[in-house]
Amino acid sequence: MNQRVEVAAPVVAAGSDDARGRPIKIVNRDVNVWYGDKRALHDVSIDIPDRAVTAFIGPSGCGKSTFLRCMNRMNDTIPSARVTGTIEIDGQDIHDRSLDVVQLRARVGMVFQKPNPFAKSIYENVAYGPRIHGLARSKAELDAIVEQSLKRAALWDEAKDRLSQPGTGLSGGQQQRLCIARAIAVDPEVILMDEPASALDPIATARIEDLIDELRQNYTIVIVTHNMQQAARVSQRTAFFHLGKLVEEASTERMFTAPRDKRTQDYITGRFG
Amino acid sequence: MREKAVEIVLFLCAASSVVITIAIVGVLVYESLAFFRSVPLILFLTDTVWTPLFANPRYGILPLLNGTLLTTLVALCVAGPLGLVAAVYLSEFAAPRVREIVKPTLELLSGVPTVVYGFFALLFVTPLLQKVIPGLPGFNVLSAGIVMGIMIIPYIASLSEDAMRAVPQGLRDGSLALGATRLETAFRVVLPTAISGVAAAFVLGISRAVGETMVVAIAAGQQPNLTLDPREPAATITAYIVQVALGDLPHGSIGYQTIFAAGLTLLLITLIFNILAFWLRARFREAY
Amino acid sequence: MAGSALRADVISETRAPGLDAGQIRGRRLREKLFIACGLASTLVGLIALSFLLFDLAADGLPRLSWDFFTSFPSRRASAAGILSAWVGSVLVILVTAIIGVPLGVAAGIYLEEYARRNWMTNIIEINVSNLAAVPSIVYGLLALGLFVYGLGTGRSILTAGLTLALLILPIIIVATRESIRAVPYSIREAAYGIGATKGQVTRDHVLPAAIPGVLTGIIIGLSRALGETAPLITIGALTFIAFLPDPPITSEFPFISFRWLFDGFTVLPIQAFNWISRPGSDFHANAAAAGLVLLALTLSLNALAIVLRYRLRRRLQW
Structure with missing residues (x-):
């Protein structure tokens, strides 16, 4: 069982507006990533608040996606990648030998840039996670989880009459919401989103953004985006990455009104990137 | 110009x-x-006896067809599971360095002349089987089928592996990110996605087994035999053609013509399998 | 706990009844077991190959002597050798190479560099992949009906070489196409840019770059031809040949003779097959020894091709 340490958890520093007073969900200290000999991430330390949206922004290749993938150890799937430093979720070290990566990823879900529904029906896509983890004890329970997850992902109304049809037959935006439902079905605490709307049209993007805003009631969300307006719209905290380094992090409001670092200013005002 | x-x-x-x-x-x-x-x-097509060279000739292709399909079935029972498991292993688990060594070595297996495989079946595998199955005749379908299976493992493994590696990495990531193990990802996501390509690999393997000649001609016997028991000897279409060609039938005689009728049957069967494989692969490409 | 998932709003409370340490241990165990099975399955082929080698060596090695290579077949197993068989193999492969290689490479070049996308090209392409899947014994039937009886080339070295050339044609075509396709388009553009014609570009730039790949295909094809038995039995290769073909070089003008092309012949795999099929085990040692020679030839050719291809892949990082 996963224990949630909510008592006496440290809280995010003052001045963080919306996220102020929220307990810290994930603590990152001196995280480095190497791909072979190439260092992709330099000593990143950042706290992620619970049940809020944290956005990572920065020019492409700045390491924001690389860092995101550290938090559910997806970098493990890349043979040449090496991660150092400490990452703790609710005080538990995610690199601890006693924590199986299966357990970690069940707690920290992920949504990818390109919608990647499995070549299965809509129902089976959502039921996949609960099935492999043995989360449902009966068909009725599984049905309930699928329905609930699709509702939370705001896809139920569109999908309820075509649950047995292939997930790949949905539109791009629907596919991405299906992937969100798929992640939700495992009942994670954290959802990592790697540019979830970058492959979508503006209307589908707006729906995803609304969805993210709703989801933060129940989940800790970290979203990587290259779209600054998006970060401003959906997040409570924002972190700016540049050349593999965390340059600045602050409440979203302050970040976009009064950035402290020159590089952040330049990026936000569109001078590079 | x-x-x-x-x-x-x-x-x-x-x-x-x-x-x-x-x-x-x-x-x-x-x-x-x-x-x-x-x-x-x-x-x-319907007569159940094939004795074209006897005084009272009968021309039913069924016994030869039966022998062909039975040896193929045995071969598939060997090569199917082994080839598939090896393909999943190589595609989803093996370190790139292991794959780099194993794949060319598997290719080497397909460089072994079939007559050598025949020798192996008759003089190594059959005596071995005879120790386990008492009364097993010197010529039998089982031994020929097993060796033929070993022969087609590389085809099935290598083609299936290609199909599975063509599955986009994004699907694996999606599954792994949900907390699936690599095994669950391999069998519940990658394999179902690549299934047409893997099926095509199997069909091509079957087609190859159907057309294989020397192993069966040497180890399965030359007796047309309408049987489902792999312990018995049974001639295949190809073994029959070899048998006739080794004799000296006059050009234009009906005995001479039988091998062409048998050959045409063989060509049609392999053609059907190849069209099936072609169709399956086209379906796979369409999906990805 | 999972029952609470039925309550509309809180999946979060249905915390994973199955996802405890024991369940994960089971899943990890299954994974480890599979990896072991996977490794074993992958090795089955290699283990079989080593058994095969060992078996052949145990039976055949004692027979491998100088005499074995310089003696004709004989009624006495201990006196029999493979002289006519290896000479036959060499000559047949020579014919196969002379006919099959230019034809296959030319066809590959046409399909990759010249062919326009039309129905004719489509037919040729589908046809080549179909030919590759035709059982080898069917080529033997073609040769029997067309060459031996139709064109009257007889049961000769020429017929055998021709048959095997047709058999390996698809292999060479496919290899040629693949290696030409791997040549980057920039090389062609550079040459066209200085006004070269298509023929010049292909001959001077594309082909030289593609040569190692083509060579690999040719070696694989010839190794396949070397080991082929069925089609040659079908055209009626003789199994007992106690003479050598007519020498290709004569003492009289014009010093070169092509009469050997029309001589009867045997080849290594047929000789081995013949010895295997004899009742009694006397000749089995001979069969093993001939098989060993054959295997050594085909495996080293294949190994050569594989090494060539992998070195090529490493060298060519376009």
Whole structure:
């Protein structure tokens, strides 16, 4: 069982507006990533608040996606990648030998840039996670989880009459919401989103953004985006990455009104990137 | 001008492959037509006895077909599971360095002449099997089928692996990010996605087993035998052709024509399997 | 706990009844077991190959002597050798190479560099992939009906070489196409840019770059031809040949003779097959020894091709 340490958890520093007073969900200290000999991430330390949206922004290749993938150890799937430093979720070290990566990823879900529904029906896509983890004890329970997850992902109304049809037959935006439902079905605490709307049209993007805003009631969300307006719209905290380094992090409001670092200013005002 | 001439010569070379196909079909059909003037097609397809060289000849292809399919089935029972598991392992688990060593070595296996495999089946595998199965005859379908299975493992493994590696990494990531193990990802996501490609690999393996000659001619016996028992000897279509060719049948005799009728049957079977594989692979490509 | 998932709003409370340490241990165990099975399955082929080698060596090695290579077949197993068989193999492969290689490479060049996308090209392409899947014994039937009886080339070295050339044609075509396709388009553009014609570009730039790949295909094809038995039995290769073909070089003008092309022949795999099929085990040692020679030839050719291909892949990082 996963224990949630909510008592006496440290809280995010003052001045963080919306996220102020929220307990810290994930603590990152001196995280480095190497791909072979190439260092992709330099000593990143950042706290992620619970049940809020944290956005990572920065020019492409700045390491924001690389860092995101550290938090559910997806970098493990890349043979040449090496991660150092400490990452703790609710005080538990995610690199601890006693924590199986299966357990970690069940707690920290992920949504990818390109919608990647499995070549299965809509129902089976959502039921996949609960099935492999043995989360449902009966068909009725599984049905309930699928329905609930699709509702939370705001896809139920569109999908309820075509649950047995292939997930790949949905539109791009629907596919991405299906992937969100798929992640939700495992009942994670954290959802990592790697540019979830970058492959979508503006209307589908707006729906995803609304969805993210709703989801933060129940989940800790970290979203990587290259779209600054998006970060401003959906997040409570924002972190700016540049050349593999965390340059600045602050409440979203302050970040976009009064950035402290020159590089952040330049990026936000569109001078590079 | 010279450019054009070069192009025409090259075109003729390429077109020669079509000529070969036409020649193959032409020769087989021509000789078979002569055969079917003496033997009604319906009898060829339904008679259960194949004794074309006896004083009282019977021309039922069924026993040969049976022998062919039975050896193929045994081969598939060996190569199917082993080839598939090896493919999943190589595609989803093996470190790139292991794959780099294993794949060429598997390719090496396909470089072994079939006559050597035949020797192996008759003089190594059969005696071994005889220790386990008492009363197993020296010629039997089982031994030939097993060795043929070993022979087609590389095809099935290598083609299935190609199909599975063509599955986009995004699907694996999606599954792994949900907390699936690599095994669950392999069998519940990657394999179902690649299933048409894997099926095509199996069909190509079957097609190869159906057309294989030397292993069965050496180890399965030359006795047409309508049986489902792999412990018995049974001649295949290919083994029959070899048997006749080793004798000296006069050109134009009905005995001579039988091998073309048998060959045409063989060609049609492999053609059906190849069309099936082609269709499966086209489906796979369409999906990804 | 999972029952609470039925309550509309809180999946979060249905915390994973199955996802405890024991369940994960089971899943990890299954994974480890599979990896072991996977490794074993992958090795089955290699283990079989080593058994095969060992078996052949145990039976055949004692027979491998100088005499074995310089003696004709004989009724006495201990006196029999493979002289006519290896000479036959060499000559047949020579014919196969002379006919099959230019034809296959030319066809590959046409399909890759010249062919326009039209129905004719489509037919040729589908046809080549179909030919590759035609059982080898069917080529033997083609040769029997067309060459032996139709064109009257007899049961000769020429017929055998021709048959095997047709058989390996698809292999060479496919290899040629693949290696030409791997040549980057920039090389062609550079050459066209200085006004070269298509023929010149192909001959001077594309082909040289593609040569190692083509060579690999040719070696694989010839190794396949070397080991082929069925089609040659079908055309009626003789199994007992106690003479050598007519020498290709004569003492009289014009010093070169092509009469050997029309001589009867045997080849290594047929000789081995013949010895295997004899009742009694006397000749089995001979069969093993001939098989060993054959295997050594085909495996080293294949190994050569594989090494060539992998070195090529490493060298060519376009």
